[in-house]
Amino acid sequence: MITIENLHKSFGRQEVLRGISMAFDRPGIYAILGPNGSGKTTLIKSILGMALPEKGRIEFQGQNIRGRWDYRRKIDYLPQIARFPDNLRVRELLAMIQDIRGEKPQALGRLIELFSLAPFLDKSLGKLSGGTRQKVNLVQAFMYDSPVLILDEPTNGLDPVALLRLKALLREEKDKGKLLLITTHIMSFVEEMADELVFLLEGHIHFRGTLDSLKEQYKETNLERAIARILEGEVGFSTNGHGKEAARIVLQRK
Amino acid sequence: MFKILKYSFFDLTRSRWAYIYTAFFFLFTVSLLWLSGGMSKVVISLMNVILVLVPLIATMFGVMYYYNSREFTELLLAQPIRRTTIFFGQYLGLALSLSISLLLGVGLPFVLYGIFGSPEVWNFMMLLIVGVFLSFIFSAIAFFIALRNENHIKGFGLAILVWLFFAVIYDGLFLLALSLFSDYPLEQFAIGASMFNPIDLSRVLILLKLDISALMGFTGAVIQKFLGTALGMAVSLTVLSVWVILPAWGIRRVANHKDF
Numbered sequence: 001m002i003t004i005e006n007l008h009k010s011f012g013r014q015e016v017l018r019g020i021s022m023a024f025d026r027p028g029i030y031a032i033l034g035p036n037g038s039g040k041t042t043l044i045k046s047i048l049g050m051a052l053p054e055k056g057r058i059e060f061q062g063q064n065i066r067g068r069w070d071y072r073r074k075i076d077y078l079p080q081i082a083r084f085p086d087n088l089r090v091r092e093l094l095a096m097i098q099d100i101r102g103e104k105p106q107a108l109g110r111l112i113e114l115f116s117l118a119p120f121l122d123k124s125l126g127k128l129s130g131g132t133r134q135k136v137n138l139v140q141a142f143m144y145d146s147p148v149l150i151l152d153e154p155t156n157g158l159d160p161v162a163l164l165r166l167k168a169l170l171r172e173e174k175d176k177g178k179l180l181l182i183t184t185h186i187m188s189f190v191e192e193m194a195d196e197l198v199f200l201l202e203g204h205i206h207f208r209g210t211l212d213s214l215k216e217q218y219k220e221t222n223l224e225r226a227i228a229r230i231l232e233g234e235v236g237f238s239t240n241g242h243g244k245e246a247a248r249i250v251l252q253r254k
Numbered sequence: 255m256f257k258i259l260k261y262s263f264f265d266l267t268r269s270r271w272a273y274i275y276t277a278f279f280f281l282f283t284v285s286l287l288w289l290s291g292g293m294s295k296v297v298i299s300l301m302n303v304i305l306v307l308v309p310l311i312a313t314m315f316g317v318m319y320y321y322n323s324r325e326f327t328e329l330l331l332a333q334p335i336r337r338t339t340i341f342f343g344q345y346l347g348l349a350l351s352l353s354i355s356l357l358l359g360v361g362l363p364f365v366l367y368g369i370f371g372s373p374e375v376w377n378f379m380m381l382l383i384v385g386v387f388l389s390f391i392f393s394a395i396a397f398f399i400a401l402r403n404e405n406h407i408k409g410f411g412l413a414i415l416v417w418l419f420f421a422v423i424y425d426g427l428f429l430l431a432l433s434l435f436s437d438y439p440l441e442q443f444a445i446g447a448s449m450f451n452p453i454d455l456s457r458v459l460i461l462l463k464l465d466i467s468a469l470m471g472f473t474g475a476v477i478q479k480f481l482g483t484a485l486g487m488a489v490s491l492t493v494l495s496v497w498v499i500l501p502a503w504g505i506r507r508v509a510n511h512k513d514f
Contacts, residue, residue: 011513048332050514069336077332083325087268088261099257100333124268140329150332 001025001148001179002047007056009042016042017053018203029170029180031190034200035231040183041080043200044150047181048077060148073101078141080152080183082133086126090117090136093125097140105143114165115139131157138162142169149173151182155189167193187224199230206230258330258343259350266319266351275311275352279359287367293374294464297381300360301460304385305453306421309392312352313417316396319348321406331514341509345397345502352389357382380463384456387494391452392417394501401508424451432472441476448473452497459490 002024009017016039024030032040045051047058049065049072057064060071084093098105112118115135120128128136134157141151154170155163170193174180184190190197190211197214199207207214207230211223220226266272282303286296323344330340361382369375396413403409428447432440448454458474462483477486 009513045514050328050331052511052513070334072332073334075332077329079325079329079332081325084329085261085265085323085326087265092261092264096257096261097333099261100330100335 001061003059004043004047005057005059007043007046007053007058009039009046009051009053016203017046019056020200020203020205021056022198022205022208024179024181027174027177027179028195029174029182029193030196030198031194032181032183032198032200033190033227034206038200039203040200041152044152044181044183048072048075048150074146075148075150076141076144076146078137078149078151078154080156082130082137082156084125084133084136086124088125089122090125090128091121093136094140094143097143101144103144106145108139108143111139111142114169115162131159131162134158135162138166138169142173145176147178149178149180151180153184154182155184155186187227191223199227201230255339255343255346258335258340259347262344262347263351266348267354271315272351272355276355276359279356280363283360283363287363293364293367293369293372294377297374297377297460297464298466298469301381301384301457304356304360304381304388305457308352308356308385308388309421309453310417312349312389312392313396313413315352316345316348316393317400317410317413319344320397320400321409328514337509338506341397341401341505342502345394345505348397349390349393352393353386356385356389360385377460377464380460384460384494387498388452388456391494391497391501394498394505398501398504398508401505401512420451420453424454428454441480444473444476445480448477449493452494455490455494455497459487459494462486462490 004023005021007017007020008015016037020039020043032043034040042051046053047060047065049069057066059065061074063071065071088096094105094108112121115138117132117135117139120132120136125133125136138154141149154166158166167189170180170182174195182194194211196210197207198205199214207217209217215221215223215226218226218229220229283296283300286299287293290296290299327340327344331337364378369378395416399413399416400409403412428444431447432444435443448458454473457471458477461469461471461474462478465483477490480486481489
Protein backbone atom coordinates (compact mmCIF):
# COMPACT_ATOMS: atom_id res chain seq x y z
CA MET A 1 0.00 0.00 0.00
CA ILE A 2 2.83 2.39 0.88
CA THR A 3 6.28 2.13 -0.70
CA ILE A 4 9.15 4.33 0.35
CA GLU A 5 12.34 4.49 -1.68
CA ASN A 6 15.59 6.05 -0.58
CA LEU A 7 13.98 8.87 1.39
CA HIS A 8 16.23 11.73 2.47
CA LYS A 9 15.15 14.70 4.54
CA SER A 10 17.14 17.30 6.40
CA PHE A 11 16.20 20.39 8.32
CA GLY A 12 18.96 22.88 7.82
CA ARG A 13 22.19 21.02 8.46
CA GLN A 14 20.54 18.28 10.44
CA GLU A 15 19.93 15.14 8.42
CA VAL A 16 16.83 13.53 9.86
CA LEU A 17 16.14 10.77 7.35
CA ARG A 18 19.14 9.27 5.58
CA GLY A 19 17.96 6.99 2.85
CA ILE A 20 14.92 5.14 4.17
CA SER A 21 13.53 2.40 1.95
CA MET A 22 10.69 0.15 2.97
CA ALA A 23 7.26 -1.03 2.01
CA PHE A 24 4.09 -1.55 3.98
CA ASP A 25 2.17 -3.88 1.75
CA ARG A 26 0.31 -6.12 4.13
CA PRO A 27 -2.40 -5.02 6.53
CA GLY A 28 -1.58 -5.04 10.22
CA ILE A 29 -0.29 -2.87 13.04
CA TYR A 30 3.22 -1.50 12.52
CA ALA A 31 4.92 0.24 15.42
CA ILE A 32 7.46 2.87 14.42
CA LEU A 33 9.95 3.19 17.24
CA GLY A 34 13.11 5.09 17.95
CA PRO A 35 14.57 7.63 20.36
CA ASN A 36 13.59 11.28 20.19
CA GLY A 37 14.91 12.88 17.05
CA SER A 38 15.32 9.58 15.22
CA GLY A 39 12.96 10.67 12.45
CA LYS A 40 9.69 8.92 13.35
CA THR A 41 7.49 11.97 13.06
CA THR A 42 9.33 13.19 9.96
CA LEU A 43 8.74 9.83 8.32
CA ILE A 44 5.02 9.98 9.09
CA LYS A 45 4.81 13.58 7.96
CA SER A 46 6.55 12.72 4.70
CA ILE A 47 3.94 10.05 4.00
CA LEU A 48 1.23 12.61 4.67
CA GLY A 49 2.89 15.19 2.43
CA MET A 50 3.54 17.65 5.29
CA ALA A 51 7.31 17.37 5.15
CA LEU A 52 8.71 17.54 1.64
CA PRO A 53 11.65 15.16 1.20
CA GLU A 54 14.56 16.39 -0.90
CA LYS A 55 15.37 12.95 -2.29
CA GLY A 56 13.56 9.70 -2.80
CA ARG A 57 9.95 8.86 -3.50
CA ILE A 58 6.87 7.71 -1.69
CA GLU A 59 4.15 5.77 -3.44
CA PHE A 60 0.67 5.34 -2.09
CA GLN A 61 -1.29 2.55 -3.77
CA GLY A 62 1.14 2.66 -6.66
CA GLN A 63 1.08 6.43 -7.23
CA ASN A 64 3.82 8.89 -6.42
CA ILE A 65 2.41 11.29 -3.82
CA ARG A 66 4.58 14.27 -4.76
CA GLY A 67 2.39 17.29 -5.44
CA ARG A 68 -0.81 15.32 -4.86
CA TRP A 69 -3.39 15.70 -2.14
CA ASP A 70 -6.33 13.49 -3.08
CA TYR A 71 -4.63 10.31 -1.86
CA ARG A 72 -5.08 11.62 1.70
CA ARG A 73 -8.77 10.75 1.38
CA LYS A 74 -7.63 7.19 2.04
CA ILE A 75 -5.63 8.03 5.16
CA ASP A 76 -6.88 8.89 8.63
CA TYR A 77 -4.45 10.74 10.85
CA LEU A 78 -4.14 11.28 14.57
CA PRO A 79 -1.75 14.16 15.32
CA GLN A 80 0.53 13.91 18.31
CA ILE A 81 -0.72 17.06 20.02
CA ALA A 82 -4.47 17.38 20.40
CA ARG A 83 -4.96 21.13 20.07
CA PHE A 84 -7.95 22.53 18.27
CA PRO A 85 -9.42 26.01 17.82
CA ASP A 86 -10.33 27.11 21.35
CA ASN A 87 -13.65 28.71 20.54
CA LEU A 88 -15.12 25.95 18.43
CA ARG A 89 -17.39 23.38 20.01
CA VAL A 90 -16.63 19.67 19.75
CA ARG A 91 -19.64 19.21 17.49
CA GLU A 92 -18.44 22.00 15.19
CA LEU A 93 -14.94 20.58 14.93
CA LEU A 94 -16.30 17.20 13.86
CA ALA A 95 -18.64 18.94 11.40
CA MET A 96 -15.69 20.90 10.02
CA ILE A 97 -13.73 17.75 9.25
CA GLN A 98 -16.78 16.21 7.60
CA ASP A 99 -17.23 19.40 5.57
CA ILE A 100 -13.62 19.31 4.42
CA ARG A 101 -13.68 15.65 3.48
CA GLY A 102 -17.11 15.94 1.96
CA GLU A 103 -18.26 12.55 3.13
CA LYS A 104 -20.37 11.21 5.97
CA PRO A 105 -18.45 9.43 8.71
CA GLN A 106 -19.33 5.79 9.23
CA ALA A 107 -18.70 5.38 12.92
CA LEU A 108 -19.26 8.77 14.54
CA GLY A 109 -22.11 7.88 16.88
CA ARG A 110 -20.48 4.72 18.11
CA LEU A 111 -17.14 6.46 18.77
CA ILE A 112 -18.77 9.26 20.73
CA GLU A 113 -20.41 6.62 22.88
CA LEU A 114 -17.24 4.56 23.16
CA PHE A 115 -15.25 7.49 24.55
CA SER A 116 -18.20 8.94 26.52
CA LEU A 117 -18.02 12.27 24.72
CA ALA A 118 -21.75 12.98 24.48
CA PRO A 119 -21.79 15.44 27.44
CA PHE A 120 -18.94 17.43 25.84
CA LEU A 121 -20.34 17.87 22.35
CA ASP A 122 -21.51 21.42 22.97
CA LYS A 123 -18.50 22.51 25.01
CA SER A 124 -15.78 24.73 23.59
CA LEU A 125 -12.60 22.83 22.80
CA GLY A 126 -10.52 25.33 24.75
CA LYS A 127 -12.35 24.37 27.94
CA LEU A 128 -11.69 20.62 27.71
CA SER A 129 -9.01 18.77 29.68
CA GLY A 130 -6.04 17.29 27.84
CA GLY A 131 -7.39 13.75 28.11
CA THR A 132 -10.80 14.73 26.76
CA ARG A 133 -9.17 16.58 23.87
CA GLN A 134 -7.22 13.43 23.05
CA LYS A 135 -10.52 11.50 22.97
CA VAL A 136 -11.92 14.05 20.53
CA ASN A 137 -8.73 13.59 18.54
CA LEU A 138 -9.29 9.82 18.48
CA VAL A 139 -12.88 10.25 17.35
CA GLN A 140 -11.87 12.46 14.42
CA ALA A 141 -9.17 9.97 13.44
CA PHE A 142 -11.34 6.85 13.58
CA MET A 143 -14.61 8.18 12.27
CA TYR A 144 -13.87 7.32 8.64
CA ASP A 145 -13.29 3.91 7.23
CA SER A 146 -10.05 4.61 5.37
CA PRO A 147 -7.70 1.73 4.51
CA VAL A 148 -4.72 3.42 6.21
CA LEU A 149 -4.51 4.87 9.71
CA ILE A 150 -1.53 6.88 10.93
CA LEU A 151 -1.44 7.45 14.67
CA ASP A 152 1.20 9.63 16.33
CA GLU A 153 1.40 8.73 20.02
CA PRO A 154 -2.22 7.64 20.35
CA THR A 155 -2.00 6.80 24.06
CA ASN A 156 -1.11 10.36 25.16
CA GLY A 157 -3.06 11.39 28.25
CA LEU A 158 -5.68 8.64 28.11
CA ASP A 159 -7.21 7.15 31.27
CA PRO A 160 -7.09 3.33 31.67
CA VAL A 161 -10.65 2.83 30.47
CA ALA A 162 -10.14 4.89 27.33
CA LEU A 163 -6.83 3.10 26.73
CA LEU A 164 -8.57 -0.30 26.84
CA ARG A 165 -11.18 0.92 24.40
CA LEU A 166 -8.51 2.30 22.10
CA LYS A 167 -6.79 -1.07 22.03
CA ALA A 168 -10.05 -2.85 21.25
CA LEU A 169 -10.66 -0.32 18.49
CA LEU A 170 -7.21 -0.88 17.01
CA ARG A 171 -7.75 -4.65 16.91
CA GLU A 172 -11.08 -4.13 15.24
CA GLU A 173 -9.56 -1.90 12.55
CA LYS A 174 -6.78 -4.40 11.97
CA ASP A 175 -9.31 -7.21 11.56
CA LYS A 176 -10.99 -5.16 8.87
CA GLY A 177 -7.76 -5.49 6.89
CA LYS A 178 -6.41 -1.99 7.44
CA LEU A 179 -2.84 -0.80 7.62
CA LEU A 180 -2.03 0.98 10.89
CA LEU A 181 1.20 2.92 11.47
CA ILE A 182 1.72 3.87 15.09
CA THR A 183 4.51 5.76 16.81
CA THR A 184 4.78 5.42 20.53
CA HIS A 185 7.20 5.35 23.45
CA ILE A 186 5.12 2.94 25.51
CA MET A 187 6.78 -0.44 25.09
CA SER A 188 4.04 -2.46 26.79
CA PHE A 189 1.61 -1.03 24.26
CA VAL A 190 3.86 -2.15 21.44
CA GLU A 191 4.27 -5.65 22.88
CA GLU A 192 0.53 -6.00 23.17
CA MET A 193 -0.55 -4.51 19.87
CA ALA A 194 2.12 -4.51 17.19
CA ASP A 195 2.52 -7.13 14.50
CA GLU A 196 5.76 -5.67 13.27
CA LEU A 197 8.30 -3.14 14.45
CA VAL A 198 10.30 -0.59 12.55
CA PHE A 199 13.11 0.78 14.66
CA LEU A 200 14.63 4.03 13.44
CA LEU A 201 17.97 5.23 14.65
CA GLU A 202 19.73 8.35 13.41
CA GLY A 203 17.65 8.45 10.26
CA HIS A 204 18.21 4.82 9.25
CA ILE A 205 16.06 1.76 9.65
CA HIS A 206 17.92 -0.10 12.30
CA PHE A 207 15.59 -3.03 12.63
CA ARG A 208 12.48 -4.24 10.94
CA GLY A 209 10.64 -7.41 11.80
CA THR A 210 8.35 -9.07 14.28
CA LEU A 211 8.64 -8.75 18.04
CA ASP A 212 9.80 -12.32 18.35
CA SER A 213 12.54 -11.94 15.81
CA LEU A 214 13.78 -8.82 17.61
CA LYS A 215 13.88 -10.57 20.96
CA GLU A 216 15.57 -13.53 19.40
CA GLN A 217 18.17 -11.43 17.60
CA TYR A 218 19.12 -9.62 20.80
CA LYS A 219 18.59 -12.66 23.04
CA GLU A 220 16.26 -10.86 25.41
CA THR A 221 12.89 -11.96 26.70
CA ASN A 222 11.44 -8.51 26.92
CA LEU A 223 11.08 -5.75 24.36
CA GLU A 224 12.24 -2.92 26.58
CA ARG A 225 15.50 -4.67 27.26
CA ALA A 226 16.00 -5.65 23.64
CA ILE A 227 15.62 -2.00 22.64
CA ALA A 228 17.94 -0.85 25.37
CA ARG A 229 20.46 -3.31 23.98
CA ILE A 230 20.12 -1.83 20.49
CA LEU A 231 20.62 1.66 21.81
CA GLU A 232 23.51 0.85 24.07
CA GLY A 233 25.18 -0.70 21.10
CA GLU A 234 26.06 -3.81 23.08
CA VAL A 235 25.55 -6.02 20.09
CA GLY A 236 27.93 -4.13 17.94
CA PHE A 237 25.55 -1.64 16.31
CA SER A 238 25.75 2.10 16.63
CA THR A 239 28.70 2.44 18.91
CA ASN A 240 29.33 6.10 18.25
CA GLY A 241 28.11 7.27 21.64
CA HIS A 242 25.09 8.99 20.23
CA GLY A 243 23.18 5.75 20.64
CA LYS A 244 24.03 5.58 24.31
CA GLU A 245 22.74 9.06 24.88
CA ALA A 246 19.55 8.13 23.07
CA ALA A 247 19.17 5.02 25.19
CA ARG A 248 19.43 7.10 28.32
CA ILE A 249 16.66 9.36 27.04
CA VAL A 250 14.42 6.45 26.14
CA LEU A 251 14.95 4.75 29.48
CA GLN A 252 14.35 7.98 31.38
CA ARG A 253 10.98 8.32 29.76
CA LYS A 254 9.84 5.07 31.28
CA MET B 255 -11.46 27.44 1.01
CA PHE B 256 -14.84 28.71 2.11
CA LYS B 257 -15.19 25.81 4.55
CA ILE B 258 -11.95 26.64 6.34
CA LEU B 259 -12.78 30.33 6.24
CA LYS B 260 -16.16 29.68 7.82
CA TYR B 261 -14.79 27.82 10.81
CA SER B 262 -11.81 30.17 11.32
CA PHE B 263 -14.26 33.00 11.29
CA PHE B 264 -16.52 31.29 13.88
CA ASP B 265 -13.54 30.58 16.07
CA LEU B 266 -12.14 34.10 15.89
CA THR B 267 -15.35 36.06 16.26
CA ARG B 268 -16.04 34.18 19.48
CA SER B 269 -12.66 34.99 20.98
CA ARG B 270 -12.38 37.39 23.87
CA TRP B 271 -9.99 39.59 21.91
CA ALA B 272 -12.48 40.15 19.12
CA TYR B 273 -14.98 41.43 21.68
CA ILE B 274 -12.42 43.71 23.28
CA TYR B 275 -11.36 45.09 19.90
CA THR B 276 -14.96 45.80 18.88
CA ALA B 277 -15.83 47.27 22.27
CA PHE B 278 -12.81 49.57 22.16
CA PHE B 279 -13.78 51.04 18.79
CA PHE B 280 -17.40 51.31 19.85
CA LEU B 281 -16.67 53.21 23.05
CA PHE B 282 -14.04 55.37 21.41
CA THR B 283 -16.34 56.34 18.54
CA VAL B 284 -19.30 56.97 20.84
CA SER B 285 -17.26 59.26 23.07
CA LEU B 286 -15.82 61.14 20.08
CA LEU B 287 -19.28 61.63 18.59
CA TRP B 288 -20.72 62.91 21.80
CA LEU B 289 -17.78 65.03 22.85
CA SER B 290 -16.84 66.77 19.63
CA GLY B 291 -18.97 68.90 17.38
CA GLY B 292 -19.24 67.89 13.73
CA MET B 293 -18.93 64.57 12.07
CA SER B 294 -16.03 65.58 9.90
CA LYS B 295 -13.91 66.28 12.99
CA VAL B 296 -14.78 62.87 14.32
CA VAL B 297 -13.84 61.28 11.00
CA ILE B 298 -10.42 62.96 11.16
CA SER B 299 -9.79 61.96 14.77
CA LEU B 300 -10.87 58.43 14.02
CA MET B 301 -8.68 58.38 10.94
CA ASN B 302 -5.59 59.01 13.01
CA VAL B 303 -6.46 56.21 15.39
CA ILE B 304 -7.46 53.74 12.68
CA LEU B 305 -4.30 54.37 10.65
CA VAL B 306 -2.09 53.37 13.57
CA LEU B 307 -4.18 50.93 15.55
CA VAL B 308 -5.75 48.78 12.84
CA PRO B 309 -2.38 47.79 11.34
CA LEU B 310 -0.98 47.10 14.82
CA ILE B 311 -3.86 44.90 15.90
CA ALA B 312 -4.01 43.11 12.54
CA THR B 313 -0.26 42.41 12.81
CA MET B 314 -0.51 41.07 16.36
CA PHE B 315 -3.60 38.97 15.65
CA GLY B 316 -2.12 37.60 12.46
CA VAL B 317 1.03 36.33 14.13
CA MET B 318 -0.81 35.11 17.22
CA TYR B 319 -3.46 33.30 15.24
CA TYR B 320 -0.98 31.50 13.05
CA TYR B 321 1.15 30.32 15.97
CA ASN B 322 -1.87 29.35 18.06
CA SER B 323 -3.39 27.21 15.37
CA ARG B 324 -0.08 25.56 14.44
CA GLU B 325 -1.04 22.09 15.71
CA PHE B 326 -4.52 22.26 14.28
CA THR B 327 -3.08 23.30 10.94
CA GLU B 328 -1.16 20.01 10.95
CA LEU B 329 -4.41 18.12 11.23
CA LEU B 330 -5.82 20.15 8.34
CA LEU B 331 -2.72 19.45 6.27
CA ALA B 332 -3.39 15.73 6.63
CA GLN B 333 -6.84 16.15 5.10
CA PRO B 334 -7.52 15.76 1.39
CA ILE B 335 -7.24 19.47 0.51
CA ARG B 336 -4.63 21.75 -1.05
CA ARG B 337 -2.25 23.66 1.17
CA THR B 338 -3.19 27.02 -0.28
CA THR B 339 -6.83 26.30 0.51
CA ILE B 340 -5.98 25.94 4.18
CA PHE B 341 -3.86 29.05 4.49
CA PHE B 342 -6.04 31.32 2.41
CA GLY B 343 -9.06 30.07 4.34
CA GLN B 344 -7.42 30.88 7.66
CA TYR B 345 -6.09 34.23 6.46
CA LEU B 346 -9.41 35.35 5.02
CA GLY B 347 -11.24 34.20 8.16
CA LEU B 348 -8.90 36.33 10.23
CA ALA B 349 -9.00 39.41 7.99
CA LEU B 350 -12.77 39.21 7.75
CA SER B 351 -13.30 38.88 11.49
CA LEU B 352 -11.00 41.87 12.12
CA SER B 353 -12.85 43.89 9.48
CA ILE B 354 -16.22 43.07 10.99
CA SER B 355 -15.06 44.08 14.46
CA LEU B 356 -13.99 47.42 13.01
CA LEU B 357 -17.16 47.89 10.96
CA LEU B 358 -19.37 47.13 13.94
CA GLY B 359 -17.32 49.09 16.46
CA VAL B 360 -17.06 52.23 14.36
CA GLY B 361 -20.15 51.79 12.21
CA LEU B 362 -22.82 51.25 14.84
CA PRO B 363 -22.32 54.52 16.71
CA PHE B 364 -22.36 56.47 13.42
CA VAL B 365 -25.54 54.77 12.29
CA LEU B 366 -27.18 55.48 15.64
CA TYR B 367 -26.00 59.09 15.40
CA GLY B 368 -27.67 59.37 12.02
CA ILE B 369 -24.83 59.21 9.48
CA PHE B 370 -27.12 58.23 6.64
CA GLY B 371 -28.87 61.59 6.65
CA SER B 372 -25.61 63.49 6.74
CA PRO B 373 -23.43 64.75 3.85
CA GLU B 374 -20.45 63.13 5.59
CA VAL B 375 -21.62 59.65 4.72
CA TRP B 376 -19.08 59.09 1.90
CA ASN B 377 -16.18 60.39 3.94
CA PHE B 378 -17.19 57.98 6.63
CA MET B 379 -17.45 55.15 4.11
CA MET B 380 -13.95 55.93 2.87
CA LEU B 381 -12.70 55.65 6.44
CA LEU B 382 -14.23 52.20 6.75
CA ILE B 383 -12.94 51.07 3.36
CA VAL B 384 -9.44 52.11 4.32
CA GLY B 385 -9.79 50.35 7.69
CA VAL B 386 -10.81 47.13 5.94
CA PHE B 387 -7.92 47.44 3.48
CA LEU B 388 -5.45 47.91 6.33
CA SER B 389 -6.86 44.86 8.16
CA PHE B 390 -6.40 42.72 5.06
CA ILE B 391 -2.93 44.09 4.28
CA PHE B 392 -1.40 43.82 7.72
CA SER B 393 -2.89 40.46 8.65
CA ALA B 394 -1.52 39.10 5.36
CA ILE B 395 1.93 40.51 6.11
CA ALA B 396 1.78 39.05 9.63
CA PHE B 397 0.65 35.65 8.34
CA PHE B 398 3.46 35.67 5.81
CA ILE B 399 6.05 36.51 8.47
CA ALA B 400 4.72 33.87 10.87
CA LEU B 401 4.75 31.24 8.12
CA ARG B 402 8.37 32.02 7.38
CA ASN B 403 9.51 31.97 11.01
CA GLU B 404 9.08 28.92 13.18
CA ASN B 405 10.56 30.80 16.12
CA HIS B 406 7.68 32.64 17.77
CA ILE B 407 9.75 35.40 19.33
CA LYS B 408 11.48 36.12 16.05
CA GLY B 409 8.18 36.10 14.18
CA PHE B 410 6.55 38.46 16.65
CA GLY B 411 9.56 40.75 16.69
CA LEU B 412 9.77 40.97 12.93
CA ALA B 413 6.04 41.60 12.53
CA ILE B 414 6.08 44.41 15.07
CA LEU B 415 9.15 45.84 13.40
CA VAL B 416 7.35 45.92 10.06
CA TRP B 417 4.41 47.70 11.65
CA LEU B 418 6.75 50.17 13.37
CA PHE B 419 8.51 50.80 10.09
CA PHE B 420 5.34 51.65 8.19
CA ALA B 421 3.62 53.50 11.03
CA VAL B 422 6.52 55.57 12.36
CA ILE B 423 9.97 55.11 10.84
CA TYR B 424 8.93 55.47 7.22
CA ASP B 425 7.54 58.97 7.80
CA GLY B 426 10.73 60.00 9.53
CA LEU B 427 12.89 58.75 6.67
CA PHE B 428 10.57 60.38 4.18
CA LEU B 429 10.78 63.76 5.88
CA LEU B 430 14.52 63.41 6.18
CA ALA B 431 14.78 62.73 2.45
CA LEU B 432 12.56 65.69 1.68
CA SER B 433 14.67 68.08 3.73
CA LEU B 434 18.00 66.70 2.52
CA PHE B 435 17.04 66.98 -1.13
CA SER B 436 14.92 70.10 -0.88
CA ASP B 437 16.91 71.71 -3.74
CA TYR B 438 15.62 69.13 -6.19
CA PRO B 439 12.14 68.62 -7.59
CA LEU B 440 10.67 66.01 -5.30
CA GLU B 441 7.10 65.65 -6.52
CA GLN B 442 7.57 62.38 -8.35
CA PHE B 443 9.69 60.98 -5.56
CA ALA B 444 6.99 61.88 -3.07
CA ILE B 445 4.25 60.21 -5.06
CA GLY B 446 6.38 57.11 -5.53
CA ALA B 447 7.41 56.97 -1.90
CA SER B 448 3.88 57.16 -0.56
CA MET B 449 2.88 54.23 -2.76
CA PHE B 450 5.37 52.07 -0.89
CA ASN B 451 3.68 52.58 2.44
CA PRO B 452 0.09 51.36 2.81
CA ILE B 453 -0.49 53.52 5.89
CA ASP B 454 0.62 56.71 4.14
CA LEU B 455 -1.40 55.77 1.14
CA SER B 456 -4.49 55.28 3.27
CA ARG B 457 -4.01 58.66 4.87
CA VAL B 458 -3.71 60.33 1.48
CA LEU B 459 -6.81 58.53 0.28
CA ILE B 460 -8.97 59.72 3.17
CA LEU B 461 -7.67 63.26 2.99
CA LEU B 462 -8.30 63.41 -0.75
CA LYS B 463 -11.84 62.34 -0.05
CA LEU B 464 -12.23 64.84 2.77
CA ASP B 465 -10.60 67.48 0.57
CA ILE B 466 -8.90 69.23 3.45
CA SER B 467 -5.76 70.67 1.95
CA ALA B 468 -4.45 71.94 5.29
CA LEU B 469 -4.10 68.38 6.56
CA MET B 470 -3.00 66.80 3.35
CA GLY B 471 0.70 67.20 3.80
CA PHE B 472 3.20 67.30 0.99
CA THR B 473 2.32 63.96 -0.62
CA GLY B 474 -1.40 64.50 -0.48
CA ALA B 475 -1.05 67.92 -2.05
CA VAL B 476 1.29 66.63 -4.74
CA ILE B 477 -0.99 63.74 -5.61
CA GLN B 478 -3.96 66.06 -5.80
CA LYS B 479 -2.06 68.52 -7.96
CA PHE B 480 -0.60 65.98 -10.35
CA LEU B 481 -3.30 63.36 -10.53
CA GLY B 482 -6.38 65.26 -9.47
CA THR B 483 -8.73 64.02 -6.76
CA ALA B 484 -10.53 61.35 -8.74
CA LEU B 485 -7.50 59.82 -10.45
CA GLY B 486 -5.49 60.18 -7.24
CA MET B 487 -8.07 58.15 -5.37
CA ALA B 488 -8.31 55.55 -8.11
CA VAL B 489 -4.53 55.12 -8.15
CA SER B 490 -4.37 54.90 -4.36
CA LEU B 491 -7.11 52.28 -4.21
CA THR B 492 -5.43 50.21 -6.90
CA VAL B 493 -2.10 50.35 -5.13
CA LEU B 494 -3.78 49.36 -1.85
CA SER B 495 -5.19 46.31 -3.63
CA VAL B 496 -1.69 45.45 -4.80
CA TRP B 497 -0.64 45.70 -1.16
CA VAL B 498 -3.17 42.97 -0.33
CA ILE B 499 -2.21 40.77 -3.25
CA LEU B 500 1.57 40.87 -2.69
CA PRO B 501 1.70 39.33 0.80
CA ALA B 502 -1.12 36.95 -0.12
CA TRP B 503 1.01 35.75 -3.02
CA GLY B 504 3.88 35.41 -0.53
CA ILE B 505 1.70 33.26 1.75
CA ARG B 506 0.93 30.98 -1.18
CA ARG B 507 4.56 30.67 -2.15
CA VAL B 508 5.85 29.91 1.34
CA ALA B 509 2.98 27.55 2.17
CA ASN B 510 3.66 25.41 -0.88
CA HIS B 511 7.32 24.87 -0.08
CA LYS B 512 7.25 24.63 3.68
CA ASP B 513 7.83 21.58 5.86
CA PHE B 514 5.34 21.17 8.67
